[in-house]
Amino acid sequence: MSGLFAAIAEAASAFLGIIDPLCGPVGIFSLFAKNTLLACGDTGWGDEIALGFLVTASLALATLPVGLVAGFFIALAKQSEERSLRLSANIYTTLFRGLPELLTLFIIYYGLQILVQNLMSAVGYPGAVEINAFFAGMIALGVVFSAYCSEVLLSAFKAIPRGQYEAGYALGLHHGRTMRLIVLPQLIRIALPGLGNLWMVLLKDTALVSVIGLPDILRQTGVAARVTKQAFEFYAIACLLFLVLAFLSSLVFSGIEGWTKRSEAAR
Amino acid sequence: MSHVTTLIAPQAPPPAPPRAFTAGRFFGNVFLGVWLALSIGIFMMVVNGWDPEKFSRYGPSYLSGLGVTLLLVGLSVVLGGVLSLPLAFARMSKNPVFSWFAYAYVYFFRGTPLLTQLFLVYYGLGSFSSELKALGLWWFFRDAWNCALLTFTLNTAAYQAEILRGAIESVPRGQHEGAAALGLPARVAFFKVILPQALIVALRPYGNEIILMIKGSAIVAIVTVFDLMGETRRAFSRTFDYQAYLWAALLYLLIVELLRNLWAWLEARLTRHLKR
Numbered sequence: 001m002s003g004l005f006a007a008i009a010e011a012a013s014a015f016l017g018i019i020d021p022l023c024g025p026v027g028i029f030s031l032f033a034k035n036t037l038l039a040c041g042d043t044g045w046g047d048e049i050a051l052g053f054l055v056t057a058s059l060a061l062a063t064l065p066v067g068l069v070a071g072f073f074i075a076l077a078k079q080s081e082e083r084s085l086r087l088s089a090n091i092y093t094t095l096f097r098g099l100p101e102l103l104t105l106f107i108i109y110y111g112l113q114i115l116v117q118n119l120m121s122a123v124g125y126p127g128a129v130e131i132n133a134f135f136a137g138m139i140a141l142g143v144v145f146s147a148y149c150s151e152v153l154l155s156a157f158k159a160i161p162r163g164q165y166e167a168g169y170a171l172g173l174h175h176g177r178t179m180r181l182i183v184l185p186q187l188i189r190i191a192l193p194g195l196g197n198l199w200m201v202l203l204k205d206t207a208l209v210s211v212i213g214l215p216d217i218l219r220q221t222g223v224a225a226r227v228t229k230q231a232f233e234f235y236a237i238a239c240l241l242f243l244v245l246a247f248l249s250s251l252v253f254s255g256i257e258g259w260t261k262r263s264e265a266a267r
Numbered sequence: 268m269s270h271v272t273t274l275i276a277p278q279a280p281p282p283a284p285p286r287a288f289t290a291g292r293f294f295g296n297v298f299l300g301v302w303l304a305l306s307i308g309i310f311m312m313v314v315n316g317w318d319p320e321k322f323s324r325y326g327p328s329y330l331s332g333l334g335v336t337l338l339l340v341g342l343s344v345v346l347g348g349v350l351s352l353p354l355a356f357a358r359m360s361k362n363p364v365f366s367w368f369a370y371a372y373v374y375f376f377r378g379t380p381l382l383t384q385l386f387l388v389y390y391g392l393g394s395f396s397s398e399l400k401a402l403g404l405w406w407f408f409r410d411a412w413n414c415a416l417l418t419f420t421l422n423t424a425a426y427q428a429e430i431l432r433g434a435i436e437s438v439p440r441g442q443h444e445g446a447a448a449l450g451l452p453a454r455v456a457f458f459k460v461i462l463p464q465a466l467i468v469a470l471r472p473y474g475n476e477i478i479l480m481i482k483g484s485a486i487v488a489i490v491t492v493f494d495l496m497g498e499t500r501r502a503f504s505r506t507f508d509y510q511a512y513l514w515a516a517l518l519y520l521l522i523v524e525l526l527r528n529l530w531a532w533l534e535a536r537l538t539r540h541l542k543r
Contacts, residue, residue, distance in 0.1 A: 077294075085295030091302055098523040099516055100485035102496060107512050114509060200378075207380035211489060218383055225390060232391035239379040239387060246378040 022050035038237075045224040045234070052220030053241055059137055059206050059216065060245075064199065066142040071149025078154050089150070096147035101205050105140040109212050112136060137209035145202050152194035156187050189260040196253040203245055217241050309513060316510055325502045325511070332498030333518055335412075339487065339494060340480045343416055347423035354428035355435065369428065376425035382486045384422060389414040389490045415487040419480065426476050434469035435461060467538060474530035478523055485519075495519065 023040040040046035077089035096104060109131060117129045160183055168178030210219035221238040225231040286292075357369035376384065392399065392408050399405040407413050438461050446456035488497035499515040502508070 077291075077298075080291050080295070082289070082291040082295045084299045085291050088295060088298035088302055094524070095520070098482075098520045100482040100496065100519055102485040102488070103499075103512065103516055103519060107516060110509060110512065204380040207382045208486070210382075218380070218386070222386065222390075225394075229394060231394040232387065235383060235387040235391045238383050239375070242379045242383060243375065 022053055023047050045220075045228070048215075048220045048224065049217065049237065049241070052215055052217040055134075055214060056203075056206050056216040056241075057245065059134060059141070059209060059214070060199075060203050062134075063138050063141045063145060063202060063206075066138065067145030067149055067202070068195075070142065070146035071153055074146060074150035075153035075157060078150060079157060093147045093150055096143050097151075101140070101144055102208050102211065104144055105137065105208055105212060108140040108143070109133070109136040112139070133209065133212045133214040136212065137206070137214055141202060141205055141209070144205065145198060148198050148201070149195065152191050152198060153187065156191035156194070157183075159190050160186055185260075185263075192253070192257055192260060196250075199249060199253070200246060203249065204242065207242070313510055313513065316508060321502075321506060321508070325498070325506075328493075328498045328502070329495065329514060329518065332493055332495040333522075335492065336481065336484050336494040336496075337522075339412070339415060339419065339492075340477070340484050343419035343423055344427075344477055344480055346416075346420040347427055350420065350424035351427035351431055354424055355431040358428060358432050359435070373425045373429055376422050377429070381418070381422055381483050382489065385415060385418045385486060385490060388418045411487070411490045411492045415484075415490065415492050419484065423476065423480055426479075427473070430469050430472040430476065431465070433472075434465035437468050438464045467541075470534055470537065471530070474526070474533075478526055481522060481526070482519070 023046050036044060038044050038046045038049070040050070074089050074092060077085045078093075080086055080089075099107075112131050113129060116131065120127075120129055164182055164186070165178055168182045173181065206216060207218045210216050210222065213219070217238050221234040225234040228234070354369050354372065357365040358373065360366050360369075388408075389411055392414070396405060396408075399408055407417075442460055442464065443456065446460045451460070484494060485496035487494050488500050491497070493501065495515055495518060499511050503511040
């Protein structure tokens, strides 16, 4: 079984090595920065920075579904008829929209560590527990994202008239199908601009995870800057890479926006 | 002719059916229970770990950190507001050089993390120390506080320029035309007619921007400025007491909630003439 997983991991890394936009066979660094500080391999920092790029992008991509699903359910809870549900959802958003992201990250990173440590010692495992930085970052960013996401989705929910639900029920669809077939497609269309902004914020917030030791873009360029003493160049590269990510995601979002509007009447 | 001889005796309404125990109610109770357990846990943690000596040693430094945070955010928001005015005009200008410069500026500062910008200014410009010394600017860039102020000012200027541009463009054309028809000079028309209406639209985004700056300012702790977060990290690294973060969280929540309520009041007050 472990052999299978190792084979899958190897195949995945080989595939990523081929399509790697920075250090792959047709990567930017390996084509244009052969004999500079950015060369790939042992002579330059290209491959380290490429790894950071991959970590940042995968952290943001891994956080997105967690945050979206949690945010959707929190938005549902906020418009529920049940008072306790509304109250607990409101506590959640007030808390995580009010705390600085960096503080949330620290609280979750150290708090999870303490919590797991206590649980493990209660079970009878005495050793020290180290929480994975990627996991802690994913949880912290996901929590913040879901708090903001629930507000965006809530206002989108409010923009959908009651008649849409009623029409669904009149057609004999039960609650889940009404939600899935009638409300959700409209919800996505209305909420997409807000969610796009949140995605950009999420992308930028991933830089904070470098503080708890995850080798993302900022940490890798920071290490390179400290070793080579060329801080300005390397941090400028970090900025550039984030701009590239922002540009790529704006392209993707305009594509999705066109796709969600395909059912609207042409004007 | 028929008439009623006996009236139905008055009686109590039928009892309300018992509230159904739905899934929503179940989850609501569960989540509320989780919050309650968490708050009790945190309260017990604070009570059990209460140490007056620690409190008297780190309490004042928390307050001074809070002062640093508020000063940094206040100064950078004001300076950024001043800087955002020409930027917003450059963005709206018909001259392609100006509008492209403003667009690139805004895109850069909104597209990259604040932390990266801070590193670029503090460590990046710090690597040009000999050139900066020759220019006589080294005293400014040597200090992390100044670098943070510069970065935050430039960053918030980009965001505020976008807010201002959106607000000014939201004022209907008829207002410009009306002012022109009254013979008002362009400058007077802008400051007396357009800007007041634009600022009402911009009020809420400005509030959000200030809150975002307060939350974003926590990152200056990484470049050794002892703001609220910096003092928290110092206290934590000396005591390894998790409470350090909880007190900081309480203070941040307090400021943000105060500001949010203040802004809600301000908006209700300033838009009372628009109520129907």
